[in-house]
Amino acid sequence: MTNHKNTLAIKGGSPVRSQPFPVGKRYGDEEKRLLSEVIDSDMLFYVFGTKVKAMQDKFRHMYGMKYCDSCSSGTAAVHIALGALAIPPGSEVITTSITDMGTPIGILYQCLIPRFADIDPITYNMCPRSTERMINAKTKAIIVVHHAGVAADMEAFLALSKKYSIPLIEDCAQAYLTPYQGRLCGTMGDVSTYSLNHFKHIACGSGGMVMTNRDDIEERIRLFVDKCYFRDGRERNPYFLAPNYQMTELQGAVALAQLDKVEQIINTRVRLGKRLQAGLSEIQGIVPHGVPEGCEHTCFLYTVRLQLDQFNVDVDGFCKALAAEGIPNSPHMITGGMPIYRYDVFRNRSAFPGTAFPFVCHEFDSNIEYRKGDCPEAEKAFDETFNLDINEFYDETTIDDMIHAIAKVAASYCKLKLASV
Numbered sequence: 001m002t003n004h005k006n007t008l009a010i011k012g013g014s015p016v017r018s019q020p021f022p023v024g025k026r027y028g029d030e031e032k033r034l035l036s037e038v039i040d041s042d043m044l045f046y047v048f049g050t051k052v053k054a055m056q057d058k059f060r061h062m063y064g065m066k067y068c069d070s071c072s073s074g075t076a077a078v079h080i081a082l083g084a085l086a087i088p089p090g091s092e093v094i095t096t097s098i099t100d101m102g103t104p105i106g107i108l109y110q111c112l113i114p115r116f117a118d119i120d121p122i123t124y125n126m127c128p129r130s131t132e133r134m135i136n137a138k139t140k141a142i143i144v145v146h147h148a149g150v151a152a153d154m155e156a157f158l159a160l161s162k163k164y165s166i167p168l169i170e171d172c173a174q175a176y177l178t179p180y181q182g183r184l185c186g187t188m189g190d191v192s193t194y195s196l197n198h199f200k201h202i203a204c205g206s207g208g209m210v211m212t213n214r215d216d217i218e219e220r221i222r223l224f225v226d227k228c229y230f231r232d233g234r235e236r237n238p239y240f241l242a243p244n245y246q247m248t249e250l251q252g253a254v255a256l257a258q259l260d261k262v263e264q265i266i267n268t269r270v271r272l273g274k275r276l277q278a279g280l281s282e283i284q285g286i287v288p289h290g291v292p293e294g295c296e297h298t299c300f301l302y303t304v305r306l307q308l309d310q311f312n313v314d315v316d317g318f319c320k321a322l323a324a325e326g327i328p329n330s331p332h333m334i335t336g337g338m339p340i341y342r343y344d345v346f347r348n349r350s351a352f353p354g355t356a357f358p359f360v361c362h363e364f365d366s367n368i369e370y371r372k373g374d375c376p377e378a379e380k381a382f383d384e385t386f387n388l389d390i391n392e393f394y395d396e397t398t399i400d401d402m403i404h405a406i407a408k409v410a411a412s413y414c415k416l417k418l419a420s421v
């Protein structure tokens with residue numbers, strides 16, 4: 001076999017890319033400077049320190065929001081949002097079927113029952129029609145996730161929230177500064193939540209944020225972070241159950257420094273994502289990650305779908321060939337490797353040891369089961385897609401290599417051979 005440039009690397013041809021992907025450092029001098037200020041101040045506790053407060057103020061101003069409180073993780077942030085909204089145990093909360101476990105964990109800890117809506121097959125975001133079909137008298141919140149860095153259909157979700165008087169939580173862990181029709185994700189619902197875990201656009205080891213414009217829940221947010229302790233000199237006398245989800249000054253210092261970088265990170269990812277989008281949309285059999293009008297993909301993840309009927313290869317075979325071309329990728333991975341309701345904790349209804357609570361509960365009149373087939377679009381999405389990762393250290397060449405490699409593999413496995421490229 002001649003080593004023609006169209007011969008797949010997996011079949012002995014030359015790979016599209018032989019260099020490793022660009023890498024860079026996320027943390028630097030500014031993080032060090034603020035961290036040593038914290039140590040020098042001899043104060044690591046957020047109530048008496050300055051960094052967490054400065055970070056909250058900066059974040060709030062960036063979004064033009066009234067209140068911002070920090071916490072220990074994105075999981076904590078969602079839990080806090082539910083706790084602050086004071087939703088009675090046994091109520092149902094609808095969220096999406098493709099998300100991080102951090103979205104439903106707080107639902108279960110508040111003894112609420114999660115319902116998982118199907119997704120839109122183009123954007124992989126929660127589908128408003130599927131959500132509306134699940135709404136009933138027990139539904140007391142909707143958690144919309146702006147998945148992968150693409151805004152969910154907020155016009156529809158805000159309309160549902162209004163029509164049924166159900167509060168809307170925006171889980172923005174994957175969607176910093178993500179535009180939606182001239183607004184930003186996290187400024188439209190009742191409460192919005194963020195994560196600063198290792199994998200997110202910005203990070204501080206572990207951390208989270210909760211924002212709201214609602215005066216009536218702002219105090220409950222602060223109390224839910226902090227054992228329901230008043231920190232303003234009022235008598236200590238907790239009146240509801242709240243965990244300790246404090247952020248320390250150490251995380252606050254790093255997060256504060258990271259906030260200076262977030263806009264640049266987002267702009268770069270949007271620019272690279274657009275280039276990838278344009279390139280992939282030219283390739284037969286490839287469906288790029290859907291980005292609706294008035295939105296930008298801030299590229300936490302980038303999902304590519306294969307129109308499998310056009311190829312004589314499956315997703316795994318395609319992805320192996322793509323990896324051999326020097327392009328790292330993750331087959332059957334969107335957020336996680338399966339719809340969230342396929343996890344054992346839901347399938348086996350095993351949230352709490354020795355009981356099926358809260359899925360099965362006499363007092364709640366609940367008996368819910370999660371089954372394969374519940375969300376056909378979500379299940380199909382895992383079968384037909386793979387992920388590419390994009391980060392701010394990549395450049396135009398990196399993206400072009402991704403596009404060329406995908407085009408090469410697609411052409412090679414295409415059933416309908418067009419004139420050879």
Ligand SMILES: *Cc1c(COP(=O)(O)O)cnc(C)c1O
Pocket residue numbers: 072073074075076099100101102103145171172173174195196197206207208
């Ligand atoms: C990461 C993530 C969370 C949880 O954040 P942690 O900081 O890891 O606890 C919640 N929701 C979504 C959509 C996420 O991506």
